[in-house]
Amino acid sequence: MTRLLITGARVLNPEADDAPLASLLIEGDRIAAVLPADAKVEDAATHDASGRLVIPGLINAHTHGHGALAKGAGDKWDLALLLAHAPWVGGGRGLHEKRLSTTLNAVEMLKKGCTAAFDLHAEFPGPTADGLDSIAEAYAEAGLRAVLAPMIADKTFFQATPGLVEALPEEHRERAAAMRMAGMEDILRTLEGVARSWKHGAAGITLGIAPTIPLHCTDAFMQGCQKLADEFGLRMQTHVSEARYQAAGGEIAYGSTLLAHMDRLGLVTPRFSVAHGVWLTPEDLALLAKRGAGLAHNAGANMRLASGIAPARAAIEAGVTVGIGTDGSSSADNQNMFEAMRLAAFASRLWEGAEDDEWLGTAETVRLATAGSAAIMGIDAGVIVPGKLADLAFLDLDHINWLPLNNVANQLVWTEDGSAVRDVMVGGAWKLRDGKVLGLDEAKLAREAREAAARLTAANAATREWCDKIAPHVACHCRAMAGGFTRVRRLLKAD
Numbered sequence: 001m002t003r004l005l006i007t008g009a010r011v012l013n014p015e016a017d018d019a020p021l022a023s024l025l026i027e028g029d030r031i032a033a034v035l036p037a038d039a040k041v042e043d044a045a046t047h048d049a050s051g052r053l054v055i056p057g058l059i060n061a062h063t064h065g066h067g068a069l070a071k072g073a074g075d076k077w078d079l080a081l082l083l084a085h086a087p088w089v090g091g092g093r094g095l096h097e098k099r100l101s102t103t104l105n106a107v108e109m110l111k112k113g114c115t116a117a118f119d120l121h122a123e124f125p126g127p128t129a130d131g132l133d134s135i136a137e138a139y140a141e142a143g144l145r146a147v148l149a150p151m152i153a154d155k156t157f158f159q160a161t162p163g164l165v166e167a168l169p170e171e172h173r174e175r176a177a178a179m180r181m182a183g184m185e186d187i188l189r190t191l192e193g194v195a196r197s198w199k200h201g202a203a204g205i206t207l208g209i210a211p212t213i214p215l216h217c218t219d220a221f222m223q224g225c226q227k228l229a230d231e232f233g234l235r236m237q238t239h240v241s242e243a244r245y246q247a248a249g250g251e252i253a254y255g256s257t258l259l260a261h262m263d264r265l266g267l268v269t270p271r272f273s274v275a276h277g278v279w280l281t282p283e284d285l286a287l288l289a290k291r292g293a294g295l296a297h298n299a300g301a302n303m304r305l306a307s308g309i310a311p312a313r314a315a316i317e318a319g320v321t322v323g324i325g326t327d328g329s330s331s332a333d334n335q336n337m338f339e340a341m342r343l344a345a346f347a348s349r350l351w352e353g354a355e356d357d358e359w360l361g362t363a364e365t366v367r368l369a370t371a372g373s374a375a376i377m378g379i380d381a382g383v384i385v386p387g388k389l390a391d392l393a394f395l396d397l398d399h400i401n402w403l404p405l406n407n408v409a410n411q412l413v414w415t416e417d418g419s420a421v422r423d424v425m426v427g428g429a430w431k432l433r434d435g436k437v438l439g440l441d442e443a444k445l446a447r448e449a450r451e452a453a454a455r456l457t458a459a460n461a462a463t464r465e466w467c468d469k470i471a472p473h474v475a476c477h478c479r480a481m482a483g484g485f486t487r488v489r490r491l492l493k494a495d
């Protein structure tokens with residue numbers, strides 16, 4: 001087993017509130033010991049990390065690899081508008097683009113100090129074995145760990161949203177109504193085959209499953225997903241109550257919250273996590289806690305899409321495992337976990353009526369983005385203690401962000417923007433050295449990204465024109481649904 005002694009660095013403590021000088025002994029893929037700075041170890045290679053701050057690699061609890069080719073696609077979009085534009089934003093992708101987008105996503109995370117991600121990857125009209133293999137290879141090539149959870153549904157946005165097709169101008173209804181996802185049987189059969197033959201576990205890439213949004217999935221489909229999750233031990237993540245119109249749709253379709261409905265179907269388990277959860281009720285949070293489930297908190301994307309501020313403090317108080325995510329780059333526009341921490345901590349200060357003891361503190365926010373996200377992914381990382389996976393990010397303390405070093409936790413969340421990240425190690429192996437990705441050719445990646453963007457812009461032009469026409473009607477309808485939310489709840493309760 002290889003042994004490596006990392007010397008001279010400041011090492012973030014488990015509480016994430018201090019980083020004393022220490023040496024780190026790595027054996028194989030794990031942290032073997034945190035030693036005094038002057039410790040001598042026989043039979044170990046040494047790595048001089050003087051002037052570096054070593055932190056656990058940040059862990060992205062919610063992203064979408066397919067989003068990276070679409071960073072910067074939208075401006076004043078709420079979630080309904082993002083979904084209305086999805087046909088062109090993610091359209092025209094072949095195997096090459098699927099892998100390329102995931103590689104871009106993974107490389108950006110790696111360069112910004114992130115070592116693992118829960119990735120909900122979409123393929124239209126449904127997941128394919130080739131597609132999933134190629135995105136798993138993309139993560140392995142960049143060197144990150146991942147839970148790859150194919151984002152699936154058996155209903156389109158238009159089928160899923162009550163009254164939406166009827167709200168469109170006559171001439172667009174037929175096209176919207178005719179859109180179809182792959183059939184339930186096809187999707188579930190494909191995933192069963194993929195799960196049976198999964199070969200990426202050794203690279204730290206596990207298969208998950210992501211029935212995307214409850215309203216977009218029939219009950220039979222969600223139960224089919226759960227059956228696969230049970231059979232193969234898959235982590236599951238779903239966008240639940242992300243936007244107010246969806247919470248309203250849940251009341252209309254199920255007469256309950258979306259989460260309560262999923263729980264009735266048996267989907268809320270210790271391997272389950274909610275993404276976003278902006279409109280989760282206190283009862284929903286109690287339910288998540290009771291089932292041992294988690295919440296991936298994506299404060300940045302929630303603001304970008306005007307969804308609101310998720311009740312992360314209430315979730316923590318209720319006993320829910322909370323992690324931090326960026327969301328995909330079609331709604332977050334970058335994969336910067338430092339920014340995700342900063343926005344989560346900022347957003348917590350805007351909870352109506354919240355006193356400062358309810359805000360997210362900086363050390364606490366770092367723990368959510370490391371140990372919290374690790375728990376959601378089910379990986380044994382996220383804190384620098386003996387026995388944990390050696391997934392580490394090395395920051396340059398001579399970088400302007402750290403001149404001077406006043407307070408580690410505060411500066412990790414308030415000051416650091418990823419630009420001081422110099423080196424990253426995953427499972428004891430270097431994946432980023434001096435800012436350069438070791439596993440792939442970055443110049444080639446840049447060339448391919450530009451070529452793909454040009455090709456996709458041309459291929460999706462006509463679809464984009466149509467989406468532009470229907471978008472205002474979609475926005476209008478979903479905002480009316482959201483506005484009627486309180487009234488719907490009251491009417492249903494009066495029944």
Ligand SMILES: [Zn+2]
Nearest residue numbers: 239275327328
């Ligand atoms: Zn998402």
